[in-house]
Amino acid sequence: MTDDEADLFRRALADAKPLRTTKRAEEAIRKPVPKARFSRADEMAALNESLEADIDDTEGHGGESLRFRRPTVGRRTMRKLARGSFSVQAEIDLHGMTVAEAKPRLLEFIESCARDGKLCIRVVHGKGLGSGARGPILKQKVNRWLRQWDAVLAFVSTRQVHGGTGAVYVLLRQD
Numbered sequence: 001m002t003d004d005e006a007d008l009f010r011r012a013l014a015d016a017k018p019l020r021t022t023k024r025a026e027e028a029i030r031k032p033v034p035k036a037r038f039s040r041a042d043e044m045a046a047l048n049e050s051l052e053a054d055i056d057d058t059e060g061h062g063g064e065s066l067r068f069r070r071p072t073v074g075r076r077t078m079r080k081l082a083r084g085s086f087s088v089q090a091e092i093d094l095h096g097m098t099v100a101e102a103k104p105r106l107l108e109f110i111e112s113c114a115r116d117g118k119l120c121i122r123v124v125h126g127k128g129l130g131s132g133a134r135g136p137i138l139k140q141k142v143n144r145w146l147r148q149w150d151a152v153l154a155f156v157s158t159r160q161v162h163g164g165t166g167a168v169y170v171l172l173r174q175d
Contacts, residue, residue, distance in 0.1 A: 066143050066168055069154035073171065077154070081169050084159045086120035088169065089113070093124040099141055106145060114151040114172045122158060127166040139166075146170060 001009075069078050080086060092109045094102045106123065113121050123146075128136020146152045146168070154171040158164060 065157040065165055066139070067156050068143075068147055068152075073154045077171070078156065081120070081154060081171055082156045082159075084162060084169065086169065086171070088120055088122045088162075089118040091122040091124065094138055094142070095124060095126050097138070099137060102138055102141065103145060106142065107149065110146075110149055110151050110170070110172070117174065119172060119174060121170050121172065122162060122167055123155075123170055124163055124167040127164075142168070 067078070067082075090109070090113050092106060094106065097105065102125075109123075110121075123142060125138045125142040126136065128139055146155050151173050152170055153173050155168040158167040158169050162169075
């Protein structure tokens, strides 16, 4: 800026008066906006940990995820299943059923889907919120049953938009 431009600027603002501020306005101006400095790094660490975790670890309590795979199912396939990358071709909802009702219906559904050549299905077992202190009964039973049936290659708790820990994606054997 030249001297003439600076002089012109000063003359233009000669009769300008500072704005009157309240103490509150001054405090608001001074306070920096809080920032989570490590949130991105924390999110990436959690993502990496979840991708590197032992896929066969299973946890059958409350809001914890279910995971299972047979030795013939690769880790890459499990990651795709966990991300919801497979098209869900059929679904069964076991909400409100007793254990005695749920087991035969689920077995029939699994066998029917396997016969029809379906690759990926969703089983909604619920989170057990109505089970009280006993915890999620159907969730634990579904976890056990799916591991026993030969038609099931793998399963993992669904993405949040598909039921989260209240449902599982199931990968079926293709004959």
